[in-house]
Amino acid sequence: MALRDKETEDINIEEDTDKGKEKVSSDVNKSILKDFIEMSIYLLLVLVGAYLFVTFVAQRSVVDGDSMYPTLHDGDNMICEKISYRFGEPERFDIVVFPNEASHAYFIKRVIGLPGETVQIKDGFVYINGERLEENYGYEVILDGGRAREPVTLGEDEYFVMGDNRNNSTDSRSEMVGNVKKEQLFGHIVFRVYPFNKIGGLKSINEKAE
Numbered sequence: 027m028a029l030r031d032k033e034t035e036d037i038n039i040e041e042d043t044d045k046g047k048e049k050v051s052s053d054v055n056k057s058i059l060k061d062f063i064e065m066s067i068y069l070l071l072v073l074v075g076a077y078l079f080v081t082f083v084a085q086r087s088v089v090d091g092d093s094m095y096p097t098l099h100d101g102d103n104m105i106c107e108k109i110s111y112r113f114g115e116p117e118r119f120d121i122v123v124f125p126n127e128a129s130h131a132y133f134i135k136r137v138i139g140l141p142g143e144t145v146q147i148k149d150g151f152v153y154i155n156g157e158r159l160e161e162n163y164g165y166e167v168i169l170d171g172g173r174a175r176e177p178v179t180l181g182e183d184e185y186f187v188m189g190d191n192r193n194n195s196t197d198s199r200s201e202m203v204g205n206v207k208k209e210q211l212f213g214h215i216v217f218r219v220y221p222f223n224k225i226g227g228l229k230s231i232n233e234k235a236e
Contacts, residue, residue: 085105085106085108085213086103086104086105086106086219087103087104087105087106087123087132087134087213087215088101088102088103088104089101089102089103089104089134090131092191092194093133093134093135093189093190093191093194093195093196093197094121094134094135094136094189094190094191094195095165095190095191095194096165096190096191097121097136097163097190098121098134098190098215098218101220101221102218102220102221102224103218103219103220104134104215104216104217104218104219105215105216105217105218105219106123106212106213106214106215106216107213107214107216108212108213108214110214111208111211111213111214115208116137116140116185116208116211116214117137118137118138118139118140119136119137119138119161119163120136120137120214121134121135121136121137121214121215122134122135122136122137122185122187122206122211122212122213122214122215123211123212123213123214123215124187124206124210124211124212125210125212126202126203128202128203129196129202132212133187133196133197133203134189134215135187135188135189135195135197135198135206136163136187136188136189136190137185137186137187138152138154138159138161138185138186138187138188138198139154139178139180139185139186139198140180140185141180141181141182141183141184141185141208142179142180142181142182143155143179143180143186144156144177144178144179144180145174145177145178145179145180145186145198146171146174146175146176146177146178147168147171147172147174147175147199148171148175150167150168150169151167151168152164152168152174152188163190164188164190164192165190165191165192165193166191166192166193167192168192168193169192169193170193170199171199172199172200173198173199173200173201173204174186174198174199178198178205180205181205181207183207183208183209184205184206184207184208185198185205185206185207185208185211186198186205186206187203187206
C-alpha cells in the first residue's frame, strides 16, 4: 500500500512537470506574439507618420538643371516644406516648387510678382507696377522678356516666377509656364542638405547669391 502511494505520488509529480512545461511554452508563445504585434504596430505608425510627413509637411527635392544658378546648382538636395502656404501667402523672392503639366516635371523658381501686380520686363530689368524691382538674385541682365515684354497683370491668386539664371530659365515669361496659381505651389524651399559643404537655410542661400 505504501509502495502504491509512492508510485501515485511520482506519477502526479511527472504530470505536474509536464503541465509546467506547457505553461512556460504557452507564455513564451504569447510573449513572442505580443512582441510581434507591438513591433507591427510600431512599424505601421512609423510608415503612416513618414507618409503624412512627406505628404503634408516636407520632403527632399533635387535640383535638376541650372535655371536657379548661382543660388542653387544642379544636383543640390533641398528640403521643401509644405505647411506655410496652407496658412499664409507666398512672399516675393520665395523659392517655390510647382508642377508643370506641359513638361511633366516639377519646377523650382523664385517668386517675382505677387497677386494683383503688373509685371513687365524692360531694358533687361523687371518692373513691378511701373517701378523697377530692386533685387540682386538675377544672374545676368535679362535678354528676353518673353510674354512680359508687354505688361502682365496677375490675378488674385497668381504669381509671376522666374529662375535666377535669367537667360537660361523656362518660367512665367514663357507661355508653357505662364502665371502660377497658389493652388499649384507644391511647397517652399527652406534648406539645402547636400552637398554637405553647402548645407544651410534659405536665408544663407539667398545671402550667398547676392
